[in-house]
Amino acid sequence: MRYMIINKADADSEAGKLPAPELAEAVGKVVDDLSKAGVLLFAEGVHRSALGARVKVADGRRTVTDGPFTETKELIGGVIVVEVRSRDEAIEWAARLAEALGSEIEVRRVVEEADFGPDSEVF
Template structure:
């Protein structure tokens, strides 16, 4: 099972305050543990929303909203993509994140089999081609 582990933004991350050297060191060690365990698929931090934008879809209309965005509790500051056997295992890994005063959300990623018969053989083949292409690029 794949899970996206979402680090929620806070006032510091939205202000562009960079993590301390100590936190960067501890996070590096934590990420190495994930790699050694074979569960880490990807991980990155995100710039503040002041450097981003949103696109709102209303029918055929597309509205671009420039950051910053005011409600920090719903914003994302970074993420990990991990592959583990269960939500319980994902939770155990997240409990080890060396952060303080943060909130992290864990969400399972959909797999092809989750979509049922609506995910046609043609759509499966297309998905496999896309994944093969992405794997080849890396």
């Protein structure tokens, strides 16, 4: 099963500041451990919302809103995608990242083709 581990943006990342060396090292250790365990598919940070946009289409009309966006707690700071045996294993890895970052981490299962089968309980 694939899971996306999502860390939230914070005021520093939204200001375009690089993380403190200790923080970068702690997160790097978790990512390195994920890689050594053979479960890491990818890990990426994202640029601050000031460099992004939100796109909405309603009644055939497109609206583009340029960043920055004000609700930092709702913004993604980075994602890690892992392939693990269970939700519990994904949560264990997320807990390690949460400890390294000192923040809340979200864990979401990635939808797979089998999830659309007639016996699926996902949807």
